[in-house]
Amino acid sequence: MAESTNSEVEPPDNTDAVAEIRERIDAILRPAEMATDEPWDQADYGTPGAI
Secondary structure, eight states, X not given: OOOOOOOOSOOOOXXXXXXXXXXXXXXXXXXXXXXXXXXXXXXXXXXXXXO
16 A cells, blocks of 8 residues: 655665565575585475484
């Protein structure tokens, strides 16, 4: 929801925040692939009981 205003204050520059959110969304949608020679360890992923 947005409300209109007659304020003369400039809107904030959210360029950095928008770029960070886009990078996070991209990382979720297209995660990096694991190298085939990289060993898989549950402790890397913080799963319960992995330690």
